[in-house]
Amino acid sequence: MTSAPTKSSTLSQRVVDAKERLDAHTREIVAWHFDPKTGCPFWLDYAKTLGWDPRDKIHGYDDLDLFPPFEDEWLRGGPVRRWIPKAYDGRPVYTFETGGSTGVPKSRINIEDFRIDYELFSETLSDDAFPKGADWLMLGPSGPRRLRLAVEHLCQHRGGICFTVDMDPRWVVKLVKSGRMNLMHEYKNHVIDQGLTLLKAHDNIQCLFTTPKLLESLCEKVSIRRQGIKGVFCGGTQLTAQFHRFAKEELLEGAVDFVPTYGNTLMGLACHKPFDPADNYSVIYYPPNPRASTEVVDPEDSKRVVEYGEVGRARLTTLTKEFFMPRFLERDEGVRHPPCEAYPWDGIGDVRPFSGFATPIVEGVY
Amino acid sequence: MVHIPILRAGKPYESIEKVEIVHHATGDPVAAVSQANSGMLSRDIGRMDDTVLERFTVGELIEVCKKAAILFTAATLPVGDESQSFDDYITQLSATTGMPITYCRHNASKIQRAMGEVDIILRGLTRGFDLSILDVGHGSHAGGHLSFSRVGRIFGAVLPSNSPGVHSLWIPTVALKTPIVLKPGREEPWSPLRIIESLCAAGMPREAFGFYPTDHAGAAELLRCVDRAMLFGGGATTRPWQDDPHVEIHGPGYSKVLLGDDCADNWEQHVDMMVASISANGGRSCINASAIWTPRHGRKIAEAIAQQMAKVTALPADDPDAALAAFANPAVAESISASIDHGLRSEGAVDLTQKLRGSPRTATIGRCSYLLPTLIHCADRDHVLANREFLFPYASVVECDCATMPAAIGSSLVVSAITNDQAFIDALMTSPHVDRLNIGAIPTFRISWDQPHEGNLFEHLYRQRAFQIEPAA
The missing domain is CATH 3.40.605.10 (Aldehyde Dehydrogenase; Chain A, domain 1)
Structure with a gap:
């Protein structure tokens, strides 16, 4: 991503370099968000309640622990303009939503972030599997979601045209929660049928974004390899090692590239560690440092990062000029992984819904 | 492994x-x-x-x-x-x-x-x-x-x-x-x-x-x-x-033993059959009885059944006399027991087995828990514990007149009716609540292969169709 690995340096040296870059980036972002000339009303107001100036105290990434955990409730409801940095006054603003099956969804403003994130992600895609100039099918959540526009931008960035369908995951969650599974399957088939129609009608569709469940359903009806798909970018819900193997070996017949990703509207997009048989299909994600960071922390003490190989709760930090989100405890848990050649910083693997919630999360449904 | x-x-x-x-x-x-x-x-x-x-x-x-x-x-x-x-x-x-x-x-x-x-x-x-x-x-x-x-x-x-x-x-x-x-x-x-x-x-x-x-x-x-x-x-x-x-x-089966008016006074002859219906196979089957319904003598019947059930103790699974299954997760046993205790807080029900045993319903051997057989006498058939089924030998005893019984028992996978009263039998035969009906002192768990219950597998898998055949000219 932003720190393209240089083969000449050792991994341990690049880990040190990446941390220094993250510290410098943190200082830059904190200076930006807490400067009245550039920052947004929310953080400028918040700073008044702290009793200290973040620009003085935050010297590096680790100092972000001085902030209490970011509360997602702050993102529910308005005024949404309190999140717009003053430096971006007058720019066209998007608002993307997450959650919202019941109650007020979380909103995050966006100006260019989704484009930047997906252009960086584009650099990790293979040109063989995701050919430049190929068209895409976006078979996933639509409406107020960042993913819908982001995938279309990714496709356009690579010279393609993106075909889309309507898909409302909030309706799916409602159907599942109320036990109306037949209706849920009917809706899923409705989405799949629209996707199939597009696939069959447009020969240049060679790339696909979809979710694990929709990929399964699509492949029940058709061989997407024979339909001309060369690469599948998959995300949106939990993706297990067994599903990863099943998708590569069977759904995609060992012939179509499979790129799992982890992300959300608040953080952006984490990339999957390049496939390595030694990982036994574990899906290990690396965040787009320094723009965002993912850590695995002790659920009982969210400031303590667990040891490598241990399970903990995912803690996200977003550090862009559009959005500052320090220490947000995500609804997921996973295993902490060490830096790897492609990404010289910590990763998180085997991500699944956080088991510490009293009420299980309804997910994995679309 | x-x-x-x-x-x-x-x-x-x-x-x-x-x-x-x-x-x-x-x-x-x-x-x-x-x-x-x-x-x-x-x-x-x-x-x-x-x-x-x-x-x-x-x-x-x-x-x-x-x-x-x-x-x-x-x-x-x-x-x-x-x-x-x-x-x-x-x-x-x-x-x-x-x-x-x-x-x-x-x-x-x-x-x-x-x-x-x-x-x-x-x-x-x-x-x-x-x-x-x-x-x-x-x-x-x-x-x-x-x-x-x-x-x-x-x-x-x-x-x-x-x-x-x-x-x-x-x-x-x-x-x-x-x-x-x-x-x-x-x-x-x-x-x-x-x-x-x-x-x-x-x-x-x-x-x-x-x-x-x-x-x-x-x-x-x-x-x-x-x-x-x-x-x-x-x-x-x-x-x-x-x-x-x-x-x-x-x-759940909610299987039951019913005593008819004509046999209720002879209840002592049927205590072994009732205990076996409740307790066979560790009380874990849907064809185990979870309730005894009688027009009278409810308390005496309950006490007699409880006397036998209270003798059962927790034994390791490899003991030839073991009659109870262990709960590998003690929390499951505790949760079931707590649910029964919660029901006992509603007036009109008493755990006779616990009284006789003088010890709690749960027992522990090593890391596993057991639920000891439990017999509840309910003064009212609508008591919350009168129609429950659990994964161990558990039953209630309730009184109900035989004219009301066929309609009042509710959904019951197996009913063993101890009676010769034809009117009572006829009422049970027409009851929509009864899936498998035994007339006589037949333990609820005794099944015969040629008498399918809970749906007929053949009819589930095959459809009869109208068919005519005539050699083509």
Whole structure:
């Protein structure tokens, strides 16, 4: 991503370099968000309640622990303009939503972030599997979601045209929660049928974004390899090692590239560690440092990062000029992984819904 | 540690995701069970050859089942890459379910009989027509012409862990030419896998079998994708499928023993039968009685039953006198016991067994918990504890006049009515609440193969059609 690995340096040296870059980036972002000339009303107001100036105290990434955990409730409801940095006054603003099956969804403003994130992600895609100039099918959540526009931008960035369908995951969650599974399957088939129609009608569709469940359903009806798909970018819900193997070996017949990703509207997009048989299909994600960071922390003490190989709760930090989100405890848990050649910083693997919630999360449904 | 694979069209498959099942008493791992992702189920079921058993006659399939019955208890059969003798099977079954060894053997013999006597079961299911009619598609019977088509192209079952004897219910499916897909109970993969392996060793094609340990989502996918299914489980599990005619529900039984007006004064003669109905097989089956209804003497009957039930103690599973299954997870036993205690707070119910024992309902041996037999006397048939069913020997005793009883008992899988009163019998015969009716002092758990209950498997799998034939000119 932003720190393209240089083969000449050792991994341990690049880990040190990446941390220094993250510290410098943190200082830059904190200076930006807490400067009245550039920052947004929310953080400028918040700073008044702290009793200290973040620009003085935050010297590096680790100092972000001085902030209490970011509360997602702050993102529910308005005024949404309190999140717009003053430096971006007058720019066209998007608002993307997450959650919202019941109650007020979380909103995050966006100006260019989704484009930047997906252009960086584009650099990790293979040109063989995701050919430049190929068209895409976006078979996933639509409406107020960042993913819908982001995938279309990714496709356009690579010279393609993106075909889309309507898909409302909030309706799916409602159907599942109320036990109306037949209706849920009917809706899923409705989405799949629209996707199939597009696939069959447009020969240049060679790339696909979809979710694990929709990929399964699509492949029940058709061989997407024979339909001309060369690469599948998959995300949106939990993706297990067994599903990863099943998708590569069977759904995609060992012939179509499979790129799992982890992300959300608040953080952006984490990339999957390049496939390595030694990982036994574990899906290990690396965040787009320094723009965002993912850590695995002790659920009982969210400031303590667990040891490598241990399970903990995912803690996200977003550090862009559009959005500052320090220490947000995500609804997921996973295993902490060490830096790897492609990404010289910590990763998180085997991500699944956080088991510490009293009420299980309804997910994995679309 | 044994690895239990998924069987995909009979072929073993090792999943990346495995669930470890442990010995109930020691906590030591016994097996790693490969877990299927739900997409695998829909993909495989869609690709199964539903005609794979059509090349056999029903008569041939019956013979295969009979041979499999012998192999089930005599042969060394594969479990993944390892071999399993019958004794290994019993030991493993007891280890992960907590069920006493003696009950495991008893249930295994029930499974063996279901395979060995599958012809008798089929006669009961089909009411005796010549089974070669299913080979030809039509034929003469009792002066008429019969024709059937198989609508259950692929049959699926979501199985429980509580009592291996229930497997006898789905075994006839393969003799009726229908390939099967099974989702075993979490702690009890042993019996369905051994049944499949014994059938294959006896000559069934492996492609006729799918075996998919999986989670709730996988179970739901199985039920959605097969043509006909059986679902075992409690109310919360079965409720979403209650109105789906493709799914035959085997939920709580709420089985009962009823005393008629004419026999109620002779209740002392029937105490042993009532205790056995409540307690057989560790009280874990839906055909165990969970209530005794009588027009009078309720308290005396309850005390007499409680006297016997209170004598039962918790013993290790390998003790030949063990009569209770262990709960490997003490929290489950505690939760059940707490639920009963909560009910006792409503006036009008008393736990007579606990009074007699003078000790709590839960007992502990090592790391496992046991629920000791519990008999509740309820002054009112509408008390919250009067119509409950739990996974251990539990029953209530309530009084109700016989004129009201047939309508008041509510849904009851088995009713054993001790009476000679024809009017009472007639009322029970017409009661929509009673699935299996025994007239006389017949223990609720005694079943006969030719009397199917909870739906007729043949009618679930086959549809009778109108048919005429005339030689073409």
